[in-house]
Amino acid sequence: MELLLQQILSGLATGAIYACMALAVVMIYQSIGHLNFAQGEMATFSTFVAWQLITWGFPYWAAFALTVALSFAGGVLIERVVFRPLKDAPALSHIVVFIGLLAIFNNASGFVWDFTIKTFPSPFGQGPMFGAFLNMHQAGMIACTLGMLVLLYLFFSRTRLGLSLRAAAANPESARLVGVRVGWMIALGWGLASAIGAVAGMLIAPVVFLEPNMMLGVLLYGFAGAVVGGLTSPIGAVAGGLIVGVMENLAGTYVPVVGSELKLTIALSLIILILIFKPSGLFGKTLAKRV
Amino acid sequence: MAIERVSAILFLLAAIAAPMLLSGFFIFQVTMLLVYAIAIMGLNLLTGFNGQFSLGHSAFYAIGAYAAAILMDKFGIGYLWTLPLAGLICFAVGFLFGFPALRLEGTYLALATFGLAVATPQILKLTPLEHWTGGVQGVFVAKPNAAMGLPLTADQWLYYLTLSVFILLYILARNLIGSRTGRALLAIRENPIAAQSMGINVSLYKTLTFGVSAAYTGVAGALGAIVIQFVAPDSFGFMLSVTFLVGLVVGGIAWLPGALIGAAFILFVPNFAEEISKGLSGAAYGVIMILLMYVMPSGAGGIVQSALRAVRAR
Numbered sequence: 001m002e003l004l005l006q007q008i009l010s011g012l013a014t015g016a017i018y019a020c021m022a023l024a025v026v027m028i029y030q031s032i033g034h035l036n037f038a039q040g041e042m043a044t045f046s047t048f049v050a051w052q053l054i055t056w057g058f059p060y061w062a063a064f065a066l067t068v069a070l071s072f073a074g075g076v077l078i079e080r081v082v083f084r085p086l087k088d089a090p091a092l093s094h095i096v097v098f099i100g101l102l103a104i105f106n107n108a109s110g111f112v113w114d115f116t117i118k119t120f121p122s123p124f125g126q127g128p129m130f131g132a133f134l135n136m137h138q139a140g141m142i143a144c145t146l147g148m149l150v151l152l153y154l155f156f157s158r159t160r161l162g163l164s165l166r167a168a169a170a171n172p173e174s175a176r177l178v179g180v181r182v183g184w185m186i187a188l189g190w191g192l193a194s195a196i197g198a199v200a201g202m203l204i205a206p207v208v209f210l211e212p213n214m215m216l217g218v219l220l221y222g223f224a225g226a227v228v229g230g231l232t233s234p235i236g237a238v239a240g241g242l243i244v245g246v247m248e249n250l251a252g253t254y255v256p257v258v259g260s261e262l263k264l265t266i267a268l269s270l271i272i273l274i275l276i277f278k279p280s281g282l283f284g285k286t287l288a289k290r291v
Numbered sequence: 292m293a294i295e296r297v298s299a300i301l302f303l304l305a306a307i308a309a310p311m312l313l314s315g316f317f318i319f320q321v322t323m324l325l326v327y328a329i330a331i332m333g334l335n336l337l338t339g340f341n342g343q344f345s346l347g348h349s350a351f352y353a354i355g356a357y358a359a360a361i362l363m364d365k366f367g368i369g370y371l372w373t374l375p376l377a378g379l380i381c382f383a384v385g386f387l388f389g390f391p392a393l394r395l396e397g398t399y400l401a402l403a404t405f406g407l408a409v410a411t412p413q414i415l416k417l418t419p420l421e422h423w424t425g426g427v428q429g430v431f432v433a434k435p436n437a438a439m440g441l442p443l444t445a446d447q448w449l450y451y452l453t454l455s456v457f458i459l460l461y462i463l464a465r466n467l468i469g470s471r472t473g474r475a476l477l478a479i480r481e482n483p484i485a486a487q488s489m490g491i492n493v494s495l496y497k498t499l500t501f502g503v504s505a506a507y508t509g510v511a512g513a514l515g516a517i518v519i520q521f522v523a524p525d526s527f528g529f530m531l532s533v534t535f536l537v538g539l540v541v542g543g544i545a546w547l548p549g550a551l552i553g554a555a556f557i558l559f560v561p562n563f564a565e566e567i568s569k570g571l572s573g574a575a576y577g578v579i580m581i582l583l584m585y586v587m588p589s590g591a592g593g594i595v596q597s598a599l600r601a602v603r604a605r
Contacts, residue, residue, distance in 0.1 A: 035398060037533075082581065089588030092338070096540045099533055100580035107573030220409060220529070227402040265413050268406035275403060276394050 007249045013138035015245020017207065019145050020200030021215070021222025022229065022237035023152070024193050029231045030169050031189020032083075034094055038101035039197055040219030042078075044212060045105045046071040046198035047205050048113050051120055060123050064202060068195045075194025079187040109212040120205035141203045145238060148199065152234050165189060221245075228271050230284020239283065244271070294599065302551075306454055310447040318446045319518070320558060325453045326515045327554035329460055331538045332547060333507025338536075339545035340468060341500040342480030344397060346532045347388075347404030350411040351381050351505040353527030355512025357415065360430040360522045361423055370435050370517050374456065377513035378506040385505020389498030408529045415524035429523030432516055453514050460507060464547055467503075476500055508535075541583060543592015552591040556583075 024043065028036045036042075046067055053063035078101070086097060124140030156162040167175040168185035176182050200222075201215065208214055221244055229240025251266035274282065310318050330352055337343050358380045359373035368376070388407065395403050415424050424430065437448035467473050475496050478486040487493045516522045538557040542549025564575035587594050 029398075035401070086584060086588060089584060090544065092536070092540045092544055093584045093588045093590075096537050097581050097584050099537055100577035100584075103577030103580070104574045107571055107577070111570050111574070220405075223402060223405070227399060231398060262410075262413055262417065265406075265410035268410055272391060272403045272406055275399055276391050279394050279396070279399060281399075 019241025040215030230281025236283025355509030381509025386502030389501030546592030
C-alpha cells in the first residue's frame with residue numbers, strides 16, 4: 001500500500017510536467033485545430049531565454065514574467081509571419097511547417113546556448129514535502145499547473161476576449177459575422193500557447209535539466225495527455241497529463257519482467273485502449289458531423 | 292497521357308544508365324532514394340489516397356527491416372525471399388493495426404500510430420527478445436553479390452534490384468488506384484459516410500489499405516536493411532515517421548511519382564543544409580522546408596498537376 005501510494009504520488013509529480021505541456025497543446029489545438037510539433041522546442045527556446053535573463057542578473061520572477069511576455073509576443077509573431085500566408089494550404093503542409101519550425105528552434109537553441117546541460121533554478125526550492133514522497137518543487141509545479149488551469153478557465157468563461165477566442169475556434173464564419181476578428185484570435189491563441197509552453201518549460205527545467213532536446217520526450221507525453229483528456233478541454237488536458245504520468249509509473253512498478261523497459265509502450269497502449277472506447281478522449285466533446 | 296508516357300520512359304532510361312555514370316557512394320545514395328520512395332509510396336496509399344493519417348510508418352519500416360535481417364541471420368533464408376516475406380508480415384501487422392484505427396480519426400489516429408512508432412524501438416531493445424533482435428547492438432546483414440554471374444558490382448546489383456522492386460510496386464499501386472478498389476478508397480477519403488451509403492464496405496477497405504500500405508513500407512524496410520547491411524533499434528524512431536511524412540508532403544499528396552521527389556528531398560536536402568552552415572544546418576533545413584511550403588503548398592505534385600492542366604487546356 002505504501003509502495004502504491006508512493007508510486008502514485010511520484011507519478012502525479014511527473015504527470016504535472018506532462019499536464020503543463022498538454023495544456024499548451026490544447027490551447028493551440030483550440031485555435032488552429034492541429035497538434036503543433038514545434039511546441040516543445042519553442043518552450044525550450046523560451047526557457048533558454050529565461051536562463052539567459054537570470055544569468056544576466058535578473059531576479060527569478062522578473063525573468064519569469066519577461067520570458068512569458070516575450071514568448072507571447074513570439075507566438076503571435078510566428079502566426080503572423082509564418083502561418084498567415086499559408087492559411088489556405090492543406091493541413092499536411094502545415095504539419096511540414098511545424099516540423100520546419102521544430103528544426104529551426106532546436107538548432108537555434110543549440111547554436112546560441114550550446115548543447116551542454118545547464119541547471120535551472122527552482123523558485124520553490126528542492127526540500128522534501130509530505131514525507132519523502134514529493135519535493136517542494138514538484139508540489140509547486142502541481143500547484144502552478146492547477147493555478148494556470150483556473151486562470152484559463154476564468155479567461156475563457158468570464159472574459160469577452162476569451163469568449164471571442166472560443167467563438168473563432170468553434171465557428172469562424174459566424175464569429176466573423178458578429179464582429180470577432182478571427183485572424184487575430186488565431187494569433188492570440190498562438191501567443192497564449194507559446195506563453196503557457198514557456199511556463200511549462202521553466203517549471204520542467206529544474207527537474208530534467210536544460211538542454212536543447214529537453215522537451216522532446218515531454219512533448220510526446222504532453223500530446224498523449226492532451227489526447228487522452230480530449231483535445232477540446234483544458235481540464236481534460238491536465239487530467240490526461242496526470243493520468244499518463246501515473247500510468248507510466250505504475251506500469252514500470254507492477255508489470256513484471258518487461259515493465260520497466262516498456263513503461264512508455266504500456267502507457268501508450270492503455271491510452272489507445274481508452275481512445276477505442278472513448279474516441280474523443282475522456283473529457284472531449286463528441287462533435288456531430290454533417291455529411 | 293503522352294507527357295506522362297514520355298516522362299516515364301525518360302525516367303527509366305536515366306535510372307538504368309545511372310549506375311554506369313555514378314561512383315560507388317552515389318549509387319548507394321540513389322539506392323536509398325528508391326528505398327525511401329517505396330516507403331513514401333506506401334504512406335501515400337494510406338494518407339494520400341485513403342485519408343488515414345499515420346505517424347507510425349517507421350514501425351512498419353522497422354518490422355520489415357528486422358524481419359529481413361532475422362530471416363537472413365537466424366534462418367539462413369536468401370535475401371530475395373526476405374522481401375516478399377517482410378511484405379507479408381507487415382501486411383498482417385498493418386491489417387491488424389487497422390482494426391483499432393477504424394475507431395479513430397484525424398488527430399486521434401495520429402496519436403495511436405504515434406504510439407506504435409514510439410513503442411517499436413523499445414520493443415526491439417527488449418531483453419527477452421535479445422536473442423533474435425540483438426538488443427541495442429542490432430543485427431548485421433551480409434552484402435549480397437550480383438546474381439547469375441552478372442558483371443555488376445554489389446552496389447550496382449543492389450541498385451538494379453531496388454529499382455526493379457520500385458517499378459513493380461509503382462505499377463501495382465497505379466493499377467490499384469485506377470481500379471474499382473482505388474475509387475472506393477478515394478470515396479472513403481472524401482466522405483466515409485457517403486461512401487458507406489453507396490455500398491462500399493468502409494471497414495474492410497480501410498483495414499486493407501492499412502495492410503497494403505504497411506506492406507509497401509515493410510518491403511522498403513527490408514531493402515533498406517539489405518542495402519545498409521545493418522539494423523539497429525534507434526534508427527527506426529519517431530523521427531523516421533516524420534521524415535516519411537515530410538517526403539510525402541513535399542512530393543505531393545495523392546500523386547504517386549511524387550514519392551521520388553519527396554525521397555530526394557529527405558535524402559539530399561539535409562546534406563545540402565549542412566553545406567550552407569555547419570552550426571545552423573538544422574535551422575537551414577527548417578527554413579528550406581518552410582519556404583518550400585510557401586512556394587508550393589501542395590508539394591511538387593500540386594505544381595506538376597496544375598502545369599499539366601494548363602498545357603492540356605490550350
